[in-house]
Amino acid sequence: MSDFGLRYGVVMKEHxxxxxxxxIKPNEIQRNIEKAAYWLERAAKEYEAELVVFPExxxxxxxxxxTVDAFYEILEPIPGRHTRDIQKLAKELGTHVVFPLYxxxxxxxxxxxxxxxxxxxxxxxxKYRKTHPFxxxxxxxxxxxxxxxxxxxxxxxxxxxxxxxxxDGDFPELSRVLALKGAEIIxxxxxxxxxxxxxxxxxxxxxxxxHVYVLGxxxxxPDAAENYYFGHSMIVSPIAQTLAQAxxxxxxxxxxxxxxxxxxxxxGTRSPMIFDHLEDRNVKVYxxxxxxxxxxxxxxxxxxxxx
Numbered sequence: 547m548s549d550f551g552l553r554y555g556v557v558m559k560e561h562x563x564x565x566x567x568x569x570i571k572p573n574e575i576q577r578n579i580e581k582a583a584y585w586l587e588r589a590a591k592e593y594e595a596e597l598v599v600f601p602e603x604x605x606x607x608x609x610x611x612x613t614v615d616a617f618y619e620i621l622e623p624i625p626g627r628h629t630r631d632i633q634k635l636a637k638e639l640g641t642h643v644v645f646p647l648y649x650x651x652x653x654x655x656x657x658x659x660x661x662x663x664x665x666x667x668x669x670x671x672x673k674y675r676k677t678h679p680f681x682x683x684x685x686x687x688x689x690x691x692x693x694x695x696x697x698x699x700x701x702x703x704x705x706x707x708x709x710x711x712x713x714d715g716d717f718p719e720l721s722r723v724l725a726l727k728g729a730e731i732i733x734x735x736x737x738x739x740x741x742x743x744x745x746x747x748x749x750x751x752x753x754x755x756x757h758v759y760v761l762g763x764x765x766x767x768p769d770a771a772e773n774y775y776f777g778h779s780m781i782v783s784p785i786a787q788t789l790a791q792a793x794x795x796x797x798x799x800x801x802x803x804x805x806x807x808x809x810x811x812x813x814g815t816r817s818p819m820i821f822d823h824l825e826d827r828n829v830k831v832y833x834x835x836x837x838x839x840x841x842x843x844x845x846x847x848x849x850x851x852x853x
Contacts (some may be wrong), residue, residue, distance in 0.1 A: 602765060642702055715734050745764065753784055783813075
């Protein structure tokens, strides 16, 4: 449960959600914040979005391409200077914002890959720290990120919103926990470098597995390590329909989210849907799911967590 609690206790309401897909200038934090603010205002005014989601690590880009010590020094605790302007603008626009950025931890060299839920009053009401950093993002793989260890579902005026980041979306168990905690929407800010097919499949699977909306917002352009991201952000319905699809360029996509989305088994039909993936689970067969393990097949390289 989020440290910030579940405040409103209401069911999801119909609203417009938007994904803002923009390129950043690597590690130019203030410049990127200003650009995000410009696009946030566009999403709120041109698309009438009440929920706006940005890509992963929007203030710096994904890979910092510097030492952990140097990266730690350019970051800020949350809340702080790197959230102030977006919080102020969210309040002015009356818009909820998912704002992902790297966060300076309390301990030296502690960097979290975080995603913030900012409400329409400009308050940070949820903070999620990526629980499954990509192997080369973790310190064990030569990276910079310290994993979080809490799941987060935030109760907002729009509905219950679960928060994941990029590689988290590869793990069905995480999204399932969020759905069991009441999530109606899952936001997935990302800097994904694998194929479009993997991106689409995991977004649609997590939406359909759990009967939730998935807002997958992928980075575009290069980061400091010259990784190039392909965009193609998408909004997926609880029956795995793509409601909005971005291209490989800077743009905004938006869709109206229906608060009663699983009455029919597919779109364009009145054929009734008579199942619920959460309720229909045979939980007695899951007793071994929490044991550690690895694939029978071998990847090119293994980067285990520190025990």
